[in-house]
Amino acid sequence: MHPRNLHQTGYDFSVLMQTHPTLSQYVRPNAYGDASIDFANPQAVKALNQALLKQYYGVAVWDIPKNYLCPPIPGRADYVHYLADLLAESGITxxxxxxxxxxxxxxxxxxxxxxxxxxxxxxxxxxAKALRNAQQIIEANGLQQQISVRQQPNPSLIFKGMILPAEQFTVTLCNPPFHASAEEALAGTQRKWRGLGKKPPQALNFGGQSNELFCEGGEAAFLTTMINESRLFAKQCVWFTTLVSKASNLPLVYRQLKKVQAVTVKTVEMAQGQKQSRFVAWTFQAALPDSAHKRA
Structure with a gap:
């Protein structure tokens, strides 16, 4: 994990249970005698996330609707920390x-x-339902000055309509849907459950809504659209970035970035335990804009 990741030494369940007492009902010794939870239990995973967000990120109130994606906090934190490094290397802090x-x-x-x-x-x-929940989290924690949300009305678009005219962003991030169909998403979910030693579900009913898990054409199509659209906002964002779940999609990503004439492309490898991941970052700016230098 990234050196600044607060979770690189694992979960301190004694501290987390004090922070969020609800977690205690899910904590049991694992096969090695260490405190843990059943990661196949969505309520247990949600309670763990609630404890982590409260203990380490000042989020006192956090919840998600049933069957929505409950992401692993350490991996999400890694992406953010590596983005911070990318910006620091560009003189933006x-x-x-x-x-x-x-x-x-x-x-x-x-x-x-x-x-x-x-x-x-x-x-x-x-x-819209996801964004209503996200807005509730923002308001419950008094984060209206730091975080806002917007709905993309056209599922086939990514940046269009979301980056407003004359609006400037420093960096984008994305964890794209990586399956091409519900059947493929279900097969992936079933593999994860088998890996946890559990009977896999026969329907796609745990760990994500359809748009969170799959899209037409899968990850490759989504990334192609993202790269092509990013060119339209070349002067409105310093760095565009996205996770690339499947390493086999990297050659496609590099070809597309060459086609749109990205000036600089970087691939940042990450690892959380046995899981390997990476994100690709690109910019169309040969030199940072004056405003970026002034922010440093």
Missing amino acids: QQVRLLDIGTGANLVYPLIASHAYGWQCVGVDID
């Missing part, structure tokens, strides 16, 4: 504006980024 594509009902990236670095965050999504 202050007055950062972050655009989170597909923020979901959980709003986790803006919550971490606003607390850890004081960034101004805008979360966008196509799901």
Whole structure:
């Protein structure tokens, strides 16, 4: 994990249960005798996230509707910390504006980024119910000055309509849907459950809504659209970034970025335990704008 990731030494359940007593009903010794939870239990995972967000990120009130994605906090924090490194290398450390594509009902990236670095965050999504929940989280925690949300009315668009005329962002992030169909998403969910030693579900009813898990054409199509649209906002954002779940999609991403004439492309590798991940960052700006230098 990133050196600044607060979760690199694992979960201190004794502290987390004090922070969020509800978690205690889910904590049991694992096969090694260490305190843990059943990660196949959505209520247990939600209670863990509530404790982590309260203990480390000052989020006193956090909840998500049933069957919405409940993301692993350490991995989300890693992405934010590596983004901070990317910006620091570009001479940008202050007055950062972050655009989170597909923020979901959980709003986790803006919550971490606003607390850890004081960034101004805008979360966008196509799901009205998810955004209503995200707005409730914002208001319940008094974060209206740091975080706002917007609905993308056209599911086939990504940046269009979300980056307003003359609006400036420092960086975008995205955890794109990586399956091409409900069937493919279900198969992925079933593999995860088997990995947890549990009987896999026969329907797609745990751990994410359809738009959070799959889209037509899968991750490759989504990333292609994102890259093509980013060119239209080349002067309105310093860095565009996205997770790329499937390493096999990297050659496609690089080809598309060459086509749109991205000036600089970087791939940042990350690891959380056995899980390997990465994000790709690109910019169309040969030199940082004066405003970026003034913010440093």
